[in-house]
Amino acid sequence: MVNNYIKRLHEERLIRVEGTTNRNQTYHLTDAGHKSLREAFLAYSAEIVRLYGAVKTEISEILMGFFMEGVRSVVLFGVAETAEVVYAAIKQTPLVVDAVVDSDEKKQGKLFNGLVIQAPDTLQWMHPDAVVITSFGKQEEIYTSVKTLVPSKVKIKRLSEHPVVLEA
Template structure:
């Protein structure tokens, strides 16, 4: 289920709202307007307006007289719009992903000029996947990935195995890149306690900033 999220730079468009509602109905014909609103982050009145519009356009059919007993079904036209929207949405996400990788790759070129050749990523989340992909476009090699989450340790990350933070020194990296955006200060202190001043710590949120350059 694709759900919208609270974004600072990307605002949901009308097309995305329609897509979200159609997708919610596709997954469950018995879904209530209240639950649709919760899943799509839309108000009840806005969901109601979209439902009316989609019904009038022939994208959905509605059975029932009240919100409590109404059931929704995608028509052939509605299913076509859903698939078309999914393809367009996926294409836009891929373009954004590609742009992010290109920007990170450009920033990592500066690391190379600083003499950094081998790095360890701290944080095995989605951001780390983007960083790893960007690193493959640079001359810097990711030699390890560590995470404090014991549930992730031992799992595969690309061609690497996620290790506990205590293994940082064993990789003998030129730098540690903190790819997690949450609790960065705590993570940096933990890394400093493990490696001291011998290995530079690069916070992803500071890459390219004046503080990082200092």
């Protein structure tokens, strides 16, 4: 399969092959190959941006659902890529982020969108309407941990309870 790809790229003058045997051959992008790579990268980047926008819109709708349930202030639990999207989506809602927490000690004390990342045990002194679990991994473990730290009136929300539908 790889040989077929190399042959096709060579025929399309996107790469040039140097060397006389399989052991000493090297492959180099031509100017046309560099141009094709840039175009493919830009198309890929545009698709990523489109998907990011679609996911942000879907998460905004989920968060608006939380608002409609009476949630006004939230604490985000989990500070990774998903939290970045959730934080951007929250800006499109009337929700207020009171704090961010993460169980990774290496993240604690650092800033996340202007908020200091705190340890999970600080939840016991906070009074948000809800804690939003922004991590898709270890959700059950996080849920169980949060449940022991917050009063029963504080809702614990998972994004995964709400399906995200992306349009083709």
